[in-house]
Amino acid sequence: MATLEVESLTKRYGSARGVELVTFAIEPGEIFGYLGPNGSGKTTTIRCIMGLLRPTSGQVRVLGRRVVAGRATEHTRLGYLPGEFHIWPGIRAARSLNVLGRLGGGRRIAERRRQLAERFDLDLRRRVGDLSKGNRQKVALIYAFQHEPDVLVLDEPTAGLDPLMRQTALELIRESAERGATVLLSSHDLGEVSAVCGRAGILREGRLIEVAPISQIVQSSEHRLTVWFADGHLAPRLPGELAGVRVVRQKPGVLEIAYQGPANPVLKWLGRFAVERIATPQISLEDAFIQYYRQPSSASAARGGDA
Numbered sequence: 001m002a003t004l005e006v007e008s009l010t011k012r013y014g015s016a017r018g019v020e021l022v023t024f025a026i027e028p029g030e031i032f033g034y035l036g037p038n039g040s041g042k043t044t045t046i047r048c049i050m051g052l053l054r055p056t057s058g059q060v061r062v063l064g065r066r067v068v069a070g071r072a073t074e075h076t077r078l079g080y081l082p083g084e085f086h087i088w089p090g091i092r093a094a095r096s097l098n099v100l101g102r103l104g105g106g107r108r109i110a111e112r113r114r115q116l117a118e119r120f121d122l123d124l125r126r127r128v129g130d131l132s133k134g135n136r137q138k139v140a141l142i143y144a145f146q147h148e149p150d151v152l153v154l155d156e157p158t159a160g161l162d163p164l165m166r167q168t169a170l171e172l173i174r175e176s177a178e179r180g181a182t183v184l185l186s187s188h189d190l191g192e193v194s195a196v197c198g199r200a201g202i203l204r205e206g207r208l209i210e211v212a213p214i215s216q217i218v219q220s221s222e223h224r225l226t227v228w229f230a231d232g233h234l235a236p237r238l239p240g241e242l243a244g245v246r247v248v249r250q251k252p253g254v255l256e257i258a259y260q261g262p263a264n265p266v267l268k269w270l271g272r273f274a275v276e277r278i279a280t281p282q283i284s285l286e287d288a289f290i291q292y293y294r295q296p297s298s299a300s301a302a303r304g305g306d307a
């Protein structure tokens, strides 16, 4: 049963669009990626989930209970990492987290907090206002995870972290899902979403244009192939019958193409030449993502409209 449900969620700011008819559901143990460019509606959705914004229409249910804006809903079982984390700058990190932990109603959290600080290499005795951006983000992460919540709502959790700490944060997210937590992970970083998420939703201008397994999103994207010919002067032209293939770059002896669908027709054609070497750059979710925006309606139209 889904523990985080967003149903026909619409939020308008006056006449301005926030999100429009967004629907998705996440189950325990699942990490759901929430992707979209700036201003597409990720934070708006998350603030509605947290009861910090009142939806114009539609509803959100967390752990089976309807979220009412302005009222705490299951907050002891909910972990939240806001996009911008502002807490008392003059107070030591440890004390702030202690106070926030009590608000969350958690027990046994002091030990857990100590472990998390150790993993993140963070000195909790420092005043929050004296911490660097990345270290403040670690405080926000500890705040979200310290009470081992059942549902985690994370708005760009790795923003500002160095690569090592980013890995630590992703490990923590994975571990939480392994113990059964439901995770919503909003991100611009497509690499991290493909590393930890099983499914993802893609937002565009406030609408969810796709909800699919990450593997499917990657599969429906373009694939790249770079080919070096033994004859360094060769510059073959793509034959017309090779549908779904386009030249990305070409110079004598080297051809970079992008194709959709099976590789066989491309390989067959290449078999006519003396090919010295080929390379297939790893298909990044980023490539897939750009595709969605280049051809905004095709992916969702193929699957019968908005998710």
Ligand SMILES: Nc1ncnc2c1ncn2[C@@H]1O[C@H](COP(=O)(O)OP(=O)(O)OP(=O)(O)O)[C@@H](O)[C@H]1O
Pocket (backbone or CB within 6 Å): 013, 016, 017, 018, 019, 036, 037, 038, 039, 040, 041, 042, 043, 044, 045, 083
């Ligand atoms: N308080 C507000 N008043 C008016 N419009 C708003 C308000 N907050 C957000 N919006 C608008 O709602 C839309 C969605 O914004 P939102 O912050 O949810 O996007 P986002 O995907 O989180 O962006 P980012 O990646 O930049 O954080 C944007 O067009 C934004 O301008």
